[in-house]
Amino acid sequence: MARELPYIAAIGEAVHQEMERDESVLYFGQNLATNDEDPFLKAFGSDRVRVTPISETAEIGMAIGAAFAGYRPVVQLYMAEFMLVAMDQVVNEAPRFHYMTGGQVKVPIVLQAGYGFTAGWAGQHTGSIYGMFLGVPGLKVAVPATPADAKGLMTASIRDDNPVVFFHHYLLTLEHGDVPEGEHVVPLGEAAIVREGSDVTIVAIGWMLGKALAAAEQLAGEGVQAEVIDPRTLAPLDTATILQSVEKTGRLVVVDQSTRHGSAAAVIAAEVASDGFSSLKAPVQLVTALDATVPYSEPMEAYLLPDEAKIVDAVQQAVGATVAA
């Protein structure tokens, strides 16, 4: 049975259900349980639900050490940027230990990090910074775009034996959608074909998925049928689903709220250029943020970011262009 839930509640439901199911799941974070009525604290107690000081490095490092002993900590970091102060733990410790020990240890931790809050939150609370983690072997990266996927990917992240950075989009926080009750798992590494089409493939990440679907509706009115794919996880990346779609459509537009250099869009474009070049009938189009820090002022913010019109424009260019045989 599914019922409507907001995206953020779907994530909370996944954590709660996994904590009920598995006593080894712990929950760490700043301001996590601010009063005795907190539902996590009431259900699981202060041994498993632990309010931390503003010490991301120590929080994440401690989670790794507890994971060595078999625990599965979820560290709630709130803002993805807050993870940057703990990069040694995120990049050098958590994802490298299984590898460097020849497989002796596992590090099943989830780093829950909100991102992309482009609503006047200015330069240090708005970044879509998942791209920089794609160069970190051993780390998995989830980027849910819907409430159902948010629940399913969080469940899979907690059950995974590897460190997972779970990026939830702040502008989707209160978006509602059907979410299955009870156990719901979306495997890490499986993209979803959200809309089928034959003329162009649009790969859209996170908040961009809704904009891509709106653009696809508009384009359908012009006789262009877009296939829309949500990668759902960026590491591992389901390149096969994207390549199969491009084989069918011959055209690729990648929509990503990140700055272009270091974006997931650049990685996806490179994979298709490398392994799907013979399918392409037109140059790959990237619709990303400009390579600039997100500004405070609202019109400037809009200027910098991808939107529906920019996606439509990119698709029209892809469809209009043909590669000489």
Add this chain to the structure above:
Amino acid sequence: MAERLDSDVGLELLRTMWRIRVFEERVGELTRADEVHGLIHLSVGQEAVAAGVCSQLRADDAVYSNHRAHGHAIAKGASLELVLAELMGRDSGLCRGVGGSMHLVDVEHGLMGATGVVGGNVPLALGSALAGRLLGGDQAAVVFFGDGAVQGGIFVESVNLATLWRLPVVLVCENNGFAEFTPRSAHTNVERVSDVVAPYDLERETVDGNDVGAVHAAFGRFLAEARGGGGPMLLECLTHRLRGHYEGDPQRYREALAAEEWQELDPILRLQRRGAEEGWLDASTPGRLEQEAREQVEEAVGFARESPFPPASLTSELVYA
């Protein structure tokens, strides 16, 4: 003078220190011969800290080490064969040749993590301590770090959290006076590491880290408290790194110790003098222990030389668990 060392304890500490000393000196030779081929940091001169601490731990007590990890691994029970094979990049090594000198891990013996970024190991030990407490056992966690780690924010964050949550972890600082290539005085105005943590209300003690008996006694007290539900504690061991920061370091930043001066400081010679004075060490035992260590290390060299390198396919097999 402290009370007389128990003869079994004294002999075991001496045996461990000789194993570390001979191993480290042999690794230095193998490095110069390029048989050990990576970045190597030796702990010659600091053996008393590793031996005095690890000899009292069980396999289920997690130990975290740093870039200077060989002595800690040996003292915690890792096999000389497997450590040396790891340093020579072999598939039979502790970490299948993937980790190397700075990342020695031996889960079976509770050596949980050697990390190569200064200070990166400290919060990991807190996690082990927390897990031990949640599991309801009496295990303790120990983390070794140098005086150079103390000036990093990660250290202060970890001390704050460990004291806030009363975690059973013993923070063992090997204060050899040098953070890589520069003396402590170039890093901080606080001379003693144990003074850095003073406001946090944790038990702390500074000992002569080249006096293995002193390390053993102080750590033993802290360990008993951690087993009984106490913690955290900080043990600062003042010691001396006889060799450079890494093998090949020209050490232009300091004067070499005079041989007579080192005779006074050498933790092995000091323990041997003490054993003779206290009557639990006869004249032939030091030579025998050294010889035993040499034979064990040569066996390890032979084992490592005969071991194959890891298969290339291991690269992708190990990326994800």
